[in-house]
Amino acid sequence: MNNYIESKIYTVSKLNKYIKKLFEDDFNLQDIWILGEISNFKLHSSGHMYFVIKDKESQIKCVMFRGNNYNLRFMPGDGMKVKARGDVSVYEKRGEYQLYVKEIIEAGKGELYLAFERLKVKLKDEGLFSEEIKKKLPLIPQNIAVLTSPTGAAIRDVISISLRRFPNLSILVVPSLVQGASAAQEIAKKIDFLNKYFKYLDFIIIGRGGGSLEELWAFNEEILARSIYNSKIPIVSAVGHETDFTISDFVADLRVPTPSAAAEMTIPDKNNLINNLSLLKSKITRAVKRNFELKTENLNSISRSLKYQGPENKINQYYQYIDEFSTHLNSSIKHKVELYEERLKKDSQRLDSLSPWAVIERGYSICRKMPGREIIKKLEQIEVGTKIEVIISDGKILSKVEKKEAVSN
């Protein structure tokens, strides 16, 4: 009993490790393809994919790590029939075996994929996908056409979303088959028709809701691609699929993932536009107002500085100068006048002292020979009998010479 227990007891991890080794040593479980339908698909935020692949009776857990799935050409999803290649091994932590997927392709799509790839390369080489030839859609479409099935959710969504965003829009619904053998040709013909009779259209949305690759196949056909390429009216390709492209997507002027997205992306929100407009308008008004205020302020400051530098100030300055000058002038003239007055006084005093009258006051007199009134200084000027005038301090004496007598020194 004791012996049995000791020899047969494993730890869980040892057991799982052992089982894992069994799986990995079995070539029948390594690098195999399995066929089934994807279910319970989850894309973890780490980038790893977790899902199960099942058939009618059974299922197997699968994991596809990011390193293996990053270049997948499509996004796997529930219900998708796939062929998956990988190794079967054990996830020891949970004791679960699972398929570690390395490659995954959509089952039964091999032929279509090849056709798709061939056409894609051909049209690309011809320049049908080139960015330069893509036409720009107008910001404000007024007349649009929607070329799709008139019954599905797609057309309902396009109309309701478009009208919600832009209530006064003109929409022309162009009913068409969108799947089946003749769908591509019908869509192409209708695009040609619109180009002939509805030149004024702003653009045409062609598309349909989501579906399998076969259901979307019309949008991968050459006839439709050529019609899109030849269309003068811009074409929006709105084929319902998230990750992969159709040929229509590559040729169209705009590619959107679904018909509703087409409406969201091509029809502008009118309210937004109106708000934008009034914002611009108020910006303009504000800027002009500010410009006016700025100019007024400028004017004020210029007129202030004008007062300092302008004629008014100059005149005032001159006034002051003149005042100062005249004061200066006054004082200097006054000075001069005083100076002259002083001199005059002195001169007149001197003159006084020299005046003959002062001498006469003292008793001297002046004799003048008549009638010439020549001042007599020498005897020889006169004869006896000459009339002479004697000037004294208070009058004149008229007399006659009676005798001349020289004075000897």
Place this chain on the structure above:
Amino acid sequence: MKNKKKVEDIPFEEYLRKLEKIVHKLEEGELTLDESVKVYEEGMNISKICLDKLNKTKKKIEQLVIESEENYSTKAFSEKEGEDTINEL
């Protein structure tokens, strides 16, 4: 003189760009008063044109009925009728 394009032929976005340019010009504040009055009037005029453009179209949901290579008609869109049409094709 260049041929002046008609207002209807100039797309909305071009007017919008003009309006933005005007805002920019005015905000730079280097215009004379006369110029800024002129530009202001132009701006108000353009914003009216833009608004007119937004309100120009009438709501219309129609369905195209192609009768032959050359003939077609339109009728009010209804989903059920659409179904009939598609069945005829």
